[in-house]
Amino acid sequence: MTSAPTASVRTDDLLERHGEHVMQTYGEPTQVFVRGDGVALFDAEGRPYLDFLCGLAVTSLGHAHPAVTAAVSHQAATLVHTSNLFVTPPAVELAARLARITGWADARTFFANCGATANEAALKLARRHGKRQRAGKVRVVTLEGSFHGRTFATLEATGQPAKHAPFEPLLGVVDTVPYDDADALRAAVTDDTCAVLLECIQGEGGVRPVPDDVLVAAREACDAAGALLIIDEVQTGIGRTGPWFAFQDTPVVPDVITVAKALANGLPIGACIARGAAATALERGEHASTFGGNPVVCAAANAVLDTIERHDLLAHGARLSAAIVAGIEDLAATVPLVRGVRGRGLLLGMELASPVAAAVASACSERFLLVNAVAPDVLRLAPPLVATEQDVALALAALRESLTAVAGATTEETP
Ligand SMILES: Cc1ncc(COP(=O)(O)O)c(C=O)c1O
Structure with missing residues (x-):
């Protein structure tokens, strides 16, 4: 999936105008998205992000279904x-x-x-x-x-x-x-x-x-x-x-x-x-x-x-859920920062051993995966019902890299 890049100045410009004209009731935004297609959201530079947040559990059929x-x-x-x-x-x-x-x-x-x-x-x-x-x-x-x-x-x-x-x-x-x-x-x-x-x-x-x-x-x-x-x-x-x-x-x-x-x-x-x-x-x-x-x-x-x-998407969602839960359990067995997983279906929380969920979410975003910190030590995954097993594999790989990066940074900071 590619998209014609829009003017590269647009992100800064939009964030600045947002700061000027929109009531600032939310956390300070850093990202702009201009288009969606299936599991992907595209930023102003045309880069696709794997959307495992679905606009806070909303776009279950993906974007532009x-x-x-x-x-x-x-x-x-x-x-x-x-x-x-x-x-x-x-x-x-x-x-x-x-x-x-x-x-x-x-x-x-x-x-x-x-x-x-x-x-x-x-x-x-x-x-x-x-x-x-x-x-x-x-x-x-x-x-x-x-x-x-x-x-x-x-x-x-x-x-x-x-x-x-x-x-x-x-x-x-x-x-x-x-x-x-x-x-x-x-x-x-x-x-x-x-x-x-x-x-x-x-x-x-x-x-x-x-x-x-x-x-x-x-x-x-x-x-x-x-x-x-x-x-x-x-x-x-x-x-x-x-x-x-x-x-x-x-x-x-x-x-x-x-x-x-x-x-x-x-x-x-x-x-x-x-x-x-x-x-x-x-x-x-x-x-x-x-x-x-x-x-x-x-x-x-x-x-x-x-x-x-x-399309029998409830059954498909159950299969995706099982794959994600198995993937997180595997992470829990190999990455000390991961404690386990809770939730059901495609509303899942990855439990972390320390309050670094926000850092993990932003490390994921740097790797083009969107998830969010729903508590200081819980990362929420809410992928669309139309995601594929391949999307799940990509997300789990990005999660592993992000967790490793945050764990490494945390260890470096510890005297
Ligand atoms: C369980 C629950 N109830 C109500 C709301 C409020 O919904 P809205 O933001 O559409 O008013 C939310 C929003 O996150 C929610 O998660």
């Missing part, structure tokens, strides 16, 4: 927007498909625009469900280390106090318990609880699987208290961890799931999917979004789901 491009182009030329005063075919088709892949015949979807707004919808839905039982039934239980978004409600539900501090006071309705303590969770769910919100694998929290006994405790406590179990599948959904949704690999069935990231392979979408009584908890006029269910975005999502099914 022809089926998505065709669906978006066709829909953009047909009908782009109507608002939710009217019904359009792609949104209805998508909602029906989501009901099928959740396995919930009575599922209903609210379409949002991203993960946070999908969770915001779920939290509002849970509050309505709670308040119908009792006025004070408005509290939410979440887990330490979770990440659910950056709106005020989802920020409070995010179990990372450092992210709260600049914005306090928050709503004051969230109770947070350790991610691996079933008894603490049971004790936190009271008559005032309207929902438990959690991820099966904490993505931003360091690719940390939540133990099954905590999930079971959450389900049982919700049933006993008349609360809803909401599973945030924003990062884990759409085949990222193996099945369509991570909960499908666990002993529990939630009342509500939220999905975003990979659903439209990079176009902005969020979905709050509910079953049973939760599916009708929000009534007419109680929630809305101008862009939710946008026809272009929903056409992209329909193409994503269709492509995954047509």
